[in-house]
Amino acid sequence: MIQLRKVSKQFGARVKAVDAIDLSVRRGEIFGFLGPNGAGKTTTIKMITGILSPDEGDIAVNGYDMRAEPLQAKRSFGFVPDDPNVFPRLKAIEYLRFMGDIYAVPANERKERIAQLAGRLGLDEALTERIQSYSHGMRQKLMIMGALLHDPDLWILDEPMTGLDPRSSFVLKEMMRQQADRGKTVFFSTHVLDVAEKICDRVAVIDRGRILFCGSITEMKHQFRKEGSLESMFLDLVEQVETAGEHV
Numbered sequence: 001m002i003q004l005r006k007v008s009k010q011f012g013a014r015v016k017a018v019d020a021i022d023l024s025v026r027r028g029e030i031f032g033f034l035g036p037n038g039a040g041k042t043t044t045i046k047m048i049t050g051i052l053s054p055d056e057g058d059i060a061v062n063g064y065d066m067r068a069e070p071l072q073a074k075r076s077f078g079f080v081p082d083d084p085n086v087f088p089r090l091k092a093i094e095y096l097r098f099m100g101d102i103y104a105v106p107a108n109e110r111k112e113r114i115a116q117l118a119g120r121l122g123l124d125e126a127l128t129e130r131i132q133s134y135s136h137g138m139r140q141k142l143m144i145m146g147a148l149l150h151d152p153d154l155w156i157l158d159e160p161m162t163g164l165d166p167r168s169s170f171v172l173k174e175m176m177r178q179q180a181d182r183g184k185t186v187f188f189s190t191h192v193l194d195v196a197e198k199i200c201d202r203v204a205v206i207d208r209g210r211i212l213f214c215g216s217i218t219e220m221k222h223q224f225r226k227e228g229s230l231e232s233m234f235l236d237l238v239e240q241v242e243t244a245g246e247h248v
């Protein structure tokens, strides 16, 4: 569903935000993209979604090459960015109609999906309000609704749990699981390890623009032969690389 080959992105003369990464996300899985703040997650996601172009490397989404067929590629996924501050003057329902138009969702289907998603996320009462009156969490939920309106085969979400209350976060995780159970695919980033440990089929750990590990949580535990939480493993992973770096 998502294929990255030797993808790099540099900002300015020094910072290599993403450094020659390979990544492969398969159909039907929930894939967690883990890493501390500043690791390169958002930069990678912006390249996967065609917001930034890579300096080097190739990206394919749902079989479409992002460089050669960007429109087909973009039509084939739903994207929830990390910053939900969009179109403050629009009413939420206007934003959803706009998203429905962009993704060519037929009118009757649109109505049904909006009612269903709003009910699920608890936004149904507020849809006629302006986005500027929304809290951060409500904006986040509205972005999720907009991204999922066309029922895409692939969801791409950047730190989707951030700013959500526990109940909404639970609902979103449930929706992600149902999506995967229908044979569809979820790719999301997080710096919160518990979330990944609970719901991901596979994970990749990124730090300083490099992928340190890719595989299942079980494989990760096995590889690092550590009891205890993913958190301590994660910190170990990052530390090992830092220590190795000192000897280079």
Ligand SMILES: Nc1ncnc2c1ncn2[C@@H]1O[C@H](COP(=O)(O)OP(=O)(O)O)[C@@H](O)[C@H]1O
Pocket (backbone or CB within 6 Å): 011, 012, 015, 016, 017, 035, 036, 037, 038, 039, 040, 041, 042, 043, 044
């Ligand atoms: N537009 C930009 N200009 C310069 N540096 C950037 C820009 N965007 C990100 N960076 C830098 O790239 C690195 C990776 O950032 P980012 O991808 O946002 O990490 P994450 O999402 O994992 O927190 C950081 O060092 C960040 O400061």
Ligand SMILES: [Mg+2]
Pocket (backbone or CB within 6 Å): 041, 042, 043, 082, 158, 159
């Ligand atoms: Mg980020």
